[in-house]
Amino acid sequence: MPDVPVFDQATVLAAMPAAEAIDRVRDAFVRHSTGEWVMPAKVYLDAPPDGDFRAMPARGDGLAILKWATSFPRNPERGLPVVMGTICVSSADDGRPLALVDARAVTALRTGAVAAVAAQELAREDAATVGIVGCGVHGAWAARCLAAAEYGPGVCFDPDPDRAGALAGELGWEAGGREDALASDIVTCVTPGHEPVVRAADARPGVHLSMLGADAPGKAEAEIEAVERCELFCDEWEQASHGGELTGALRQGTISRGRVTELGAVLTGTAPGRSSPEAATLFDSTGLAIQDLALCHALLEAHAEGSVGVSTVRL
Numbered sequence: 556m557p558d559v560p561v562f563d564q565a566t567v568l569a570a571m572p573a574a575e576a577i578d579r580v581r582d583a584f585v586r587h588s589t590g591e592w593v594m595p596a597k598v599y600l601d602a603p604p605d606g607d608f609r610a611m612p613a614r615g616d617g618l619a620i621l622k623w624a625t626s627f628p629r630n631p632e633r634g635l636p637v638v639m640g641t642i643c644v645s646s647a648d649d650g651r652p653l654a655l656v657d658a659r660a661v662t663a664l665r666t667g668a669v670a671a672v673a674a675q676e677l678a679r680e681d682a683a684t685v686g687i688v689g690c691g692v693h694g695a696w697a698a699r700c701l702a703a704a705e706y707g708p709g710v711c712f713d714p715d716p717d718r719a720g721a722l723a724g725e726l727g728w729e730a731g732g733r734e735d736a737l738a739s740d741i742v743t744c745v746t747p748g749h750e751p752v753v754r755a756a757d758a759r760p761g762v763h764l765s766m767l768g769a770d771a772p773g774k775a776e777a778e779i780e781a782v783e784r785c786e787l788f789c790d791e792w793e794q795a796s797h798g799g800e801l802t803g804a805l806r807q808g809t810i811s812r813g814r815v816t817e818l819g820a821v822l823t824g825t826a827p828g829r830s831s832p833e834a835a836t837l838f839d840s841t842g843l844a845i846q847d848l849a850l851c852h853a854l855l856e857a858h859a860e861g862s863v864g865v866s867t868v869r870l
């Protein structure tokens with residue numbers, strides 16, 4: 556068996572500018588929507604009382620991946636990240652292991668990237684200002700990707716003022732309160748999902764809301780009435796209906812499948828996006844393995860071109 560390259564966190568972040576991550580993630584949604592890339596729904600393995608593991612496979616363009624990653628929302632109290640894990644990349648032609656990749660870096664980049672893609676597709680054409688609610692690891696990457704997509708200025712809100720201040724300082728934005736962030740054109744929420752941060756009144760005409768934090772059953776960042784007031788979009792119906800922002804309203808029967816459009820369908824032009832500048836749009840991201848696959852393609856291509864140095868392991 557040949558030596559397998561290992562892409563650690565620093566290597567991934569150095570190899571992948573936010574703008575490239577955005578383009579790659581956009582392309583992944585198109586390829587999945589057209590059926591070229593395949594992805595079974597992620598499997599959750601509960602790890603009570605503090606978290607869960609997710610097994611996330613996908614295949615496309617000659618690669619097959621399995622991401623094995625965590626969500627342990629209280630981990631920062633222990634000095635550990637919420638999301639950790641490894642992506643195994645194999646050849647889809649003969650099954651050979653091709654790479655091991657740090658899941659933290661890929662997850663951060665692809666999660667931030669989808670916030671930018673959703674804003675580009677679903678926000679008003681004249682949308683500029685950004686509100687970030689939750690300025691932890693993934694909120695910060697969402698902000699960086701939105702800035703790379705030339706949105707801003709932004710308002711960063713987090714109950715931890717140091718986090719909000721650090722992110723605002725990095726991007727030349729401002730730290731502010733929840734109401735300031737929610738008054739922006741493009742609001743991106745990346746909290747642990749234990750309590751609603753978007754209230755019904757926040758679903759006002761013209762706003763775009765990207766909800767990234769509620770990525771598993773039992774989590775929600777928006778009040779159900781806020782969800783009901785919006786034009787609804789998701790990354791993938793099966794995942795979003797079972798463990799995302801839409802689940803509460805679906806369970807109550809106040810929204811149904813027919814009201815929810817997948818982002819890939821908007822990107823391929825098979826479904827409409829926002830209906831008017833006055834609409835409120837809500838995008839529910841649960842996180843897809845095709846997003847990870849897209850970035851693994853980019854990393855292996857960069858490695859093949861000799862533009863990233865990696866260590867190797869022999870399996």
Ligand SMILES: NC(=O)c1ccc[n+]([C@@H]2O[C@H](COP(=O)([O-])OP(=O)(O)OC[C@H]3O[C@@H](n4cnc5c(N)ncnc54)[C@H](O)[C@@H]3O)[C@@H](O)[C@H]2O)c1
Nearest residue numbers: 626637666689690691692693746747767768770840841842
């Ligand atoms: N959709 C996806 O693809 C995806 C990907 C990765 C992580 N996530 C989810 O995103 C969430 C955040 O993950 P993370 O790694 O950034 O965690 P983190 O702990 O690094 O950051 C969470 C931040 O939210 C802040 N926060 C807590 N309550 C808040 C509130 N009421 N209002 C505003 N901010 C609040 C915290 O202070 C913290 O700074 C988790 O639920 C995680 O599972 C989703």
